[in-house]
Amino acid sequence: xxxxxxxxxxxxxxxxxxxxxxxxxxxxxxxxxxxxxxxxxxxxxxxxxxxxxxxxxxxxxxxxxxxxxxxxxxxxxxxxxxxxxxxxxxxxxxxxxxxxxxxxxxxxxxxxxxxxxxxxxxxxxxxxxxxxxxxxxxxxxxxxxxxxxxxxxxxxxxxxxxxxxxxxxxxxxxxxxxxxxxxxxxxxxxxxxxxx
Numbered sequence: 001x002x003x004x005x006x007x008x009x010x011x012x013x014x015x016x017x018x019x020x021x022x023x024x025x026x027x028x029x030x031x032x033x034x035x036x037x038x039x040x041x042x043x044x045x046x047x048x049x050x051x052x053x054x055x056x057x058x059x060x061x062x063x064x065x066x067x068x069x070x071x072x073x074x075x076x077x078x079x080x081x082x083x084x085x086x087x088x089x090x091x092x093x094x095x096x097x098x099x100x101x102x103x104x105x106x107x108x109x110x111x112x113x114x115x116x117x118x119x120x121x122x123x124x125x126x127x128x129x130x131x132x133x134x135x136x137x138x139x140x141x142x143x144x145x146x147x148x149x150x151x152x153x154x155x156x157x158x159x160x161x162x163x164x165x166x167x168x169x170x171x172x173x174x175x176x177x178x179x180x181x182x183x184x185x186x187x188x189x190x191x192x193x194x195x196x
Contacts, residue, residue, distance in 0.1 A: 001179040004033030008178065009085045009117065011110040012061075014043030015092035015129035016051040021171040022091055026064050028175060037085065038062075038069040041097065041110040045071055076109040080116030087178055088117040088124045091153075092169070095130030095137045102140035102147075118149055123181040127153040127174065133167035141167075145190075151181040154192040170194075 010026055012019070029036050038061040045054050058069050070076050079085055090097060090110060097110060106115045118124055126144060130137055134157075144150050153169040154177070170192055180187040 001182050002032075003029065003175065003178060005035070006086045006178075006182070007035045007037065007084055009037050009039055009079065009088040009113060010061075011039040011041070011088065011090045011113055012044045012057070013041040013090060013092060013094040013097045013108075013110055014047060015094045016044075016047070016049045018092040018127075018129050018168065018171065019051055019057060023060055023064065025091070025171055025174045026061070030064055032175070036065040037067055038065060039076055039109050039113045040069045040071050041094075041108045043094075043096075043108075070109055070113065073106075073109055073112045076113035077116055079113050080119045083120045083122075085117055085122065087122060087182055088114060089127060089174070089178070090114060090125070091127040091171075091174065092129035093126045095132045098126070098128070098130060098133075098137055098144065099140045101126075102143040121149060123149050123151055123184070125151045125153060125174075125177055125181050127169040127171060128155045129168050131163055131166045133165060135165040151177065151186050152190055153177045154187060154190050156191060156193045158194055168194075 106112045155167045155169040158168040177187045
């Protein structure tokens with residue numbers, strides 16, 4: 001499927017170590033002719049880390065997309081009634097956001113946007129990035145794997161020796177994942193190892 005003209009929501013949560021990869025994929029989406037809208041979680045708007053400052057991330061998102069990020073629950077809520085997105089991606093999706101999404105909690109702009117988008121029976125894509133994916137969060141990932149209209153970017157263990165519970169998505173598989181999800185299909189295989 002061609003993504004040209006598709007309206008894609010990219011929702012960023014606090015897994016800052018993946019942000020550089022996320023922005024590169026966002027640039028590729030814009031190059032395809034997709035219209036990209038960004039939504040920032042509370043953590044991604046407020047926490048400075050060794051990977052950068054939140055204001056820098058939001059400025060970079062606006063420079064790539066040509067649109068100001070959505071940064072409030074009130075700003076994300078119209079995604080539902082206005083139904084203006086074709087697909088919504090939580091990219092990256094932290095363990096905290098996975099747990100809340102699986103349990104119907106909508107206390108951030110990203111989660112409100114996800115809830116609002118899903119009410120329209122449109123696809124929502126998750127790009128896992130969490131150190132506890134195969135620990136406390138495995139049950140939540142399992143719930144989402146079986147949920148209607150939810151799809152996953154293929155993922156694998158990024159460091160099975162030092163971080164045995166950690167899973168991270170293959171961010172370079174975003175575009176084909178979106179293409180499949182827009183056709184109502186989960187790209188396969190979901191589990192893909194990282195080569196060393």
